Amino acid sequence: MFSELLWALPKQNLQNFNIDSGSADVSLIEFAKQANFTIIFPYEKVQSRRSNSLKGSFTIEQGIAKLLEGTGLVASFETDGVVTIKRISIRDTVIEDKSLFQELVDLFAGKGDDLVIFPEEPLLMELIEVRGIRSSMDWALDIKQESIGVSESIQSEEIGKFPDLNLAESLQRITGVSIDRSEGEGQFVTVRGLGPQFNTVLSNGRRLATDNQGREFSFDTIASELVTSVSVDKTFSASQPSGGIGAIINIKTARPMATREFKVAGSVQATFDTNSQKTAPQGTVFFSNSNDKLGWLVSLSHQIRDARVNEVQTDGWLLNTDVPVEQITSTADNIFVPRNYDQRVRFDQRTRSGGTLVLQYKVTPDLEISLDYLQSNFNVKTNSTSLGHWFTSSNLEDVVTDDNGTAIEFSQNVGHATDFHARTFDRPSSLSALGLNSSLHVSPKVLMEFDVSTSKASTKDRIGAGNALTLIGYLNRSSFSISEDNILPLISNFESADPTIIDASGEAAGVSNYLDPVNGKAHVMLRRGWNIEDKFDQLKTDVTLFEGLNSNVDIKLGLMYSKQSKRNERWDNEKNAVHCSFCGYFPEPDLPDSFQTIFDVGNDFLGSVSGSENLPKLWLRHDGETLFSFLESVSDVNFDAVIRNNSFTVDEKVTSAYIQGHQRAEWQDIEFSTIYGVRYENTDIVVTGFESDLLALTILDQTELGQLNSPGRIISRSATYNNWLPSLSIKAQWQDNIVARFGLSRSLTRPTMSQLSPSLVLTTTRQGGDLRASSGNPELKPFESTNFDLTLEWYYQPLSYISASYFKKKVSNFIVSTVTKMTINDVTDPSTGTDSRAPDSEDTLAEFDLTTPTNGQTATVSGFEFAIQHDFESGWGVVANMTLVDSNAKLNPTDISQKFALTGLSNSQNLILYYEKGPSQIRLAWNHRDGFLQSLVQIQGPEPTYVRSYQQLDLSASYALNDNFSMFIEGVNITEENVLKHGRFSNQLLLAQQPGARYSVGLRGSF
The missing domain is CATH 2.170.130.10 (TonB-dependent receptor, plug domain)
Structure with missing residues (x-):
């Protein structure tokens, strides 16, 4: 079914036509006007074809045949009175035996070989549009x-x-x-x-x-x-x-x-968030107009969502740190302990504004120019409050593990803190795309296209609001435990007053009830974020030779040049340990009690997650900016973020050329279409970064070590590589409703830009041997994949089909993280000697775990895809599909030495039930994704992150009030499912997130 040009066909006599040669879409519309009937068709499918001129008196069938002659399109008249526009098949074409030279001469002269078979009866054509x-x-x-x-x-x-x-x-x-x-x-x-x-x-x-x-x-x-x-x-x-x-x-x-x-056209709606209990507006409007020469379109959209997200989070599970051996009860070879345990409520205002502008101009019947612009701004403003507990491995007591080595019980009475956080996760992002395209029919069989475009994206954060943290806390004690029956761990023994608590130096540090503001002391004050600027410029030209060397072969060739410049700037206040100017929970400065108020999370906080009944429902909340201002006012500290040495810029230039053939053939009533070609690409990369040497480590408090660094210096690295990317796709169609496809190709993905930075970055410097560093690798090679596809589809009735697919990808040059031990400039760890609170002669060298990316691994991904869609005459219909994916690069959780595994692998299923009849529409969509490995790292530490299986049910319905207006309602996640993540083993909780449901009601209009 190449076209949706469908007509009802009564008799018609000769008619006068006066149509110039031009784009097929313009000519078909003009043909319809002069024949006095309506045609509605998919613009993009016929736009690239150039029709003939049509002047004089013709019957409908003679006129449309002459109009389309040589375009590769033909009007096919069926016995049931239906006409379709489709590609000319082999049997409709007479091929004259010519030399190759004569073929090329005729090609650029616009001479065609096509013989179109006309129907016997004169016919009139009409199409009724279907919407919804x-x-x-x-x-x-x-x-x-x-x-x-x-x-x-x-x-x-x-x-x-x-x-x-x-x-x-x-x-x-x-x-x-x-x-x-x-x-x-x-x-x-x-x-x-x-x-x-x-x-x-x-x-x-x-x-x-x-x-x-x-x-x-x-x-x-x-x-x-x-x-x-x-x-x-x-x-x-x-x-x-x-x-x-x-x-x-x-x-x-x-x-x-x-x-x-x-x-x-436009819509207005209100969206209600079940967690925040707030309603926010949303609206969209389109204006469009065009004639045979000029068209323009303007669209605008504005959305606001006031959301509340409830979370419980652990930043990471630390492997084999310095937990005192005498405190461990375990039969496992390894031990995993949590970095922290937080309960958080995040308030988001998510504002999305954007629009498009499109201009299309038919300069001549053979030349069209179009300009389109897209702008979108997505601004996420956050204000979160949380209760947290920070664990120090060397101070853990009474540690009990399960068979996998996961700490399921422990307590900490020294060096432990109960903290109240104010955090922001702001994301002020923007995206724009501007493109200019020209399409020129050099002759009826030669189409030249020229396209130039630029796209920009950014996240503007030079103030460190992307991950800012202020903390009011106090030295305390707690107990942590995990039960087999609950997903959420239990944190206890921190709430009540205890006058017997001492700090790491043995001094008294008694505390009141955890909700008493008098406990609160200043501690870490962080401003952190990435200022990201990405620009992608592209210039390309394509030439299509329709029926290039004979009537069954199209040839396409082209050139492309692109340049991407991505600048990732790290802004924070961690230089010279400014963020830790008040670390240590010291009595001074004395924080006003009024800074903290009691926050009630509500009884339904993660209520559907087992173990939530044990979570604290109250904690103290404060305003982060108020605390920043107060501490700056009582000291000479400036907490402003500054650009850091782990900032870097990647400039990537790609020059490519390709040639591609599209060949049609027929055998035994089976029509074959084949696309084959090869693409060559040359890639040049220059990576520029900053680096400074570590001169010393200093003790900041009971947990943190500060860094003293030399002034930064600019470093630059470059790399070049070339790739040949052949491809072959074959489609076989039998009786217009059974389709088989075969694909074989070579493709690539260039290395992740964040892994190209040449700088050495110290990511973690904490007491207890938790010293980590990372560095990128500018000489990483691209991922290369050999792809195989086989598909069978049966279109057994309108809007209904069954399909089955098999795919296999063999991907080489996968990037793995290699961890090695390293020392830097003979710097020592001041917490390791006789005096753990100050440097001394017994301090040992600071030994960092250095993580670097390298190429080397090869992995195979294969799977099956099954789909069925069935439309019932009653108005109901159903869509169901399933994807099964497998790989030889899965992570074995019990093997801690395994450094490579493929992330994102998971089976998935979809089921959609819809109803559309008269003015009513209903759609119920269910999606399920099996659990999968999301990342090989966690927020803190090189341990894996898994996402548990997730399902979601969405609902939408509408009712047409008249031809112009309809009312609608939409629901997202109407069963209020939660997102759950864990570490190497399922009881190593990383995240339990309760996003809630959203419901929208609105009015849509079209004129």
Whole structure:
């Protein structure tokens, strides 16, 4: 089904036509006007074809045949009175035997060989547009069936109405696609077990910059209302940009010439967050108009979400630290102890504003110029409060472990602190994309395209608000325990008053009840964040030779140059230990009691997670900025963040060229389409960073060591590599409804940018031997993958199909983290000698765990995808799919020496039930993702992070009041599922997060 041009066909006599040669879309619309009927068709499918002139008197069938002659399109007249526009098949074409030289001469002269078979009866054509759930599914299904490679898409139900409130949430409905969530919203996408860094994200075919430190793209930065479709290409061709061994994801925005009329559309809605109990507004508006020459479109969107997220968190589980041997009861070979244990409530205001501007201009019938601009700002303002307990390995007592070595019981009476935090996790990000494209029909069979674009993304944080922390706490004691029956650990014995507590020096440090502000002392005061600026410039030109060497072969070739400049600046106040100017819980300065008030988290705090009944429901809350200002006012300390030595810039230039053939053939009533080609790419990288030498370590308090460093210096490294990327995709179609696909290709993903920094960074300097450093590697090679795909699809009735796919990827040059021991300039650890509170002659050399990335591992990823979609005549329909993924690079939790495993691998399932009849629409969507390894590191420490299995149920419904207005309601996570993460073993809790549900009600209009 190449086209959606469908007509009802009565008789018609000769008609007069006066149509100039030009783009097929313009000519078909003009043809419809002069024949006095309506045509609605997918603009992008015929835009690239150049039609013939049509002047004189013709019947309808003669006229459309002459108009399309030589375009590679033909009107096919079926016996049931339906006409479809499709590619000319082999049997409809007569090929004259010519020399290669004559073929090339005729090609650029625009001479064609096509013989179009006309129907016998004169016919009139009319199409009625279908809108809504079925319409969007029909378009998506048509794209899937017509694609030569394995490609799937999500289409908007109408302008400004995407199936889900979030792009990532929509993408997870596609087989092979799963997502990572952030505070209840989809953010990152994994395709076929390969995580966000392995997927290339485009907007209208152009690369998008990202607001992250690496290459991964955050889908929560773009409002879904601005998008008309998102496609996921799982197989690769030479004409596509490289970078994604998982998939190429293309976000498309609305085009004015796709509507060919003045149009206004928009929506207003209110969104209620069940956790925060607050309602926030949201609105979107589109204006569009076009004629045969000029089209313009403007869209604007503004969203606010007031959210509350409840969390329990451990920053990491430390492996084999200096827990006193005499305090351990264990039969295991290793011991894992938690770094901390926090309960937190996070208040977010998430504001997303954006818009698009598109101009299309038909300069001549052969030349079209388009300009499109996308702008999106996503500003997350946070204000969180938490109760925390910090554990020091060397002071733990009565430690009991399970068989895996996980500490399931311990207490700490010396060097322990109970802390109340005020934190921010602000994310002031922005994204823009500007592109200019020209399309020129040099002749009826030669199309030249020129495209230049730039995209910018940033997270502006030079004040350290991305991970700021102020702390009021006091020396205390506590007991920690994990039971088999509960997910959440129990923290106890810290609440009551205790006059017997002593500090590390043996001095009395008695405390009152934990809710008494008089206990509070100043401690760590952190401003931390990344200021990220990413710019991606691209210039490319493509030439398509339709029916290049004969009528069944198209040839496409092109050149592309791109330059990406990403600057990652680290801003914090940790230089010279400024952040620890008041570390130690000292009596001075005396903090006003009024700074702290009692905060009640409520009885439903993580209520559906086992063990939540044991969590404290009250703690003390303070305002972080008030505390910063007070401490600066009573001292000469300036807590402002400054740029740090672990900042770096990556400049990456890629020059590429490709040639690609598209060949059609037929055998035994089976139509074959084959795309084959090769892409060559040259990559030049220059990485610039800062580095300073460690001169000494100093004691700051009972846990922290400070760093004294030399002045920073600039260092720079460069690297170059070349790659050949061949590809082959074959599609076989039988009886128009059975399709088989085969794909074989080579693809690459360039190294994660955060792993290219040449600087040595001391990440952790704490007492008890917790000394860690890291360094990047500018000479890392790209990931390279050999991809194999095999798919079978059966389209057994309209809007219904069954498909099964097998895929296998063999990926080389995987990056692994190597940990080695190192000393720096003979610097000693002042906490290791006779006096643990000051340097002495018995201090030993400070030995750091240095983590560096290197290439070397090869992994295989394989799996199956199954999907079924069935539409019932009653108005109901169902979509179900399942993805099964496996790899030879899974992590063995019992092997602590294993340094490499593939992250993101998980099975997933989707089930969608929909109803659409008359003015009513209902859609219920369920998604489930099995547990998976998310990362090989934790917030603190080189231990793995796992995400438990997660499911989510979403609901949407609408009712059309008339032809112009409809009311709708939407619910996200209506069963209020929680996100759970753990360490190497399932009882090593890392995160329990309760994002709650969201409900929206609104009005949508279209004119």
